[in-house]
Amino acid sequence: MKILYFCTTWGQKMSGWQDFFAGAVANGYQGVETDLPAEGERDEFMEGLDQYGLKFIAQHWETADADPQLHKANYEERLRSLSELKPLFINSHTGRDFFSHEQNCGVLDIAEKVTRDTGIKIVHETHRSRFAYAAHVTRQFLQERPELRLTLDVSHWCAVAESLLQDQPEAIDLAIKHTAHIHARVGFPQGPQVADPSILEYADALAFHLNCWDKVVENYKGEVLTITPEFGPVPYMPPNQSPDKQSQNNLYIMDLLKNRYQLNQS
Numbered sequence: 429m430k431i432l433y434f435c436t437t438w439g440q441k442m443s444g445w446q447d448f449f450a451g452a453v454a455n456g457y458q459g460v461e462t463d464l465p466a467e468g469e470r471d472e473f474m475e476g477l478d479q480y481g482l483k484f485i486a487q488h489w490e491t492a493d494a495d496p497q498l499h500k501a502n503y504e505e506r507l508r509s510l511s512e513l514k515p516l517f518i519n520s521h522t523g524r525d526f527f528s529h530e531q532n533c534g535v536l537d538i539a540e541k542v543t544r545d546t547g548i549k550i551v552h553e554t555h556r557s558r559f560a561y562a563a564h565v566t567r568q569f570l571q572e573r574p575e576l577r578l579t580l581d582v583s584h585w586c587a588v589a590e591s592l593l594q595d596q597p598e599a600i601d602l603a604i605k606h607t608a609h610i611h612a613r614v615g616f617p618q619g620p621q622v623a624d625p626s627i628l629e630y631a632d633a634l635a636f637h638l639n640c641w642d643k644v645v646e647n648y649k650g651e652v653l654t655i656t657p658e659f660g661p662v663p664y665m666p667p668n669q670s671p672d673k674q675s676q677n678n679l680y681i682m683d684l685l686k687n688r689y690q691l692n693q694s
Contacts, residue, residue: 431645431653431689433682434485437462439661439674445472449480455679459483461519461656463490464510474513485609485654486515492524496531499524504538511546516654519579519609522552523559532559536573551608553579556620562588563599570602577608581658582640583615590617592636604643608650611658612641612681621664624673626680638688645689657681
């Protein structure tokens with residue numbers, strides 16, 4: 429199995445695409461994860477990917493309509509626009525936490541339809557405010573829809589549950605079996621992002637996340653596993669930290685995982 433690491437544009441793309449791509453390559457990433465580029469930038473974006481030899485994961489997060497019918501229409505439109513760029517797959521913030529189970533299933537049906545029509549796989553991120561906002565809720569969807577594949581960002585579930593999920597091992601293990609992509613950020617019981625994953629105060633939180641990621645790597649059946657270190661900017665990051673701290677945390681996690689999983693690389 430090969431593991432590829434992707435650089436998020438969230439909080440880290442501060443100027444044009446050329447500068448971002450050059451920085452990603454210099455820092456050791458093999459690809460980028462981003463939402464839909466502005467229409468006037470799409471040719472530059474696609475040409476830059478080819479120039480720098482970078483792979484591309486598309487990210488959908490924008491659809492937030494409270495009306496389920498409008499939500500589904502806008503969600504489908506966004507997914508189809510992303511599919512036209514031919515990413516490896518689309519990582520999707522799907523549904524809403526306050527939608528009924530049936531309404532969220534309707535949104536998931538849209539994702540399946542787009543995949544059938546375009547051939548682009550859609551994986552669903554475990555994210556606050558979305559259908560997969562908590563471990564126990566996601567477990568029910570996975571039991572009912574075994575075809576679902578997840579982007580595992582377990583940091584969100586720590587914040588929702590105000591714990592390191594010690595009392596939900598079955599839900600965590602089921603999610604791991606359905607994981608197709610990892611967002612490698614370290615959360616803790618009071619939030620989705622620790623200030624610095626390298627310090628002793630967050631050792632337990634880091635150990636929990638590493639254990640989850642270890643199990644994904646151990647269980648993964650595909651040829652290539654993708655990981656995006658995804659520490660975010662303010663307000664995820666405390667406002668008194670240097671702006672460079674976001675990228676430093678992401679590079680720390682990437683280097684840690686590259687060293688940890690080097691025996692799993694081919």
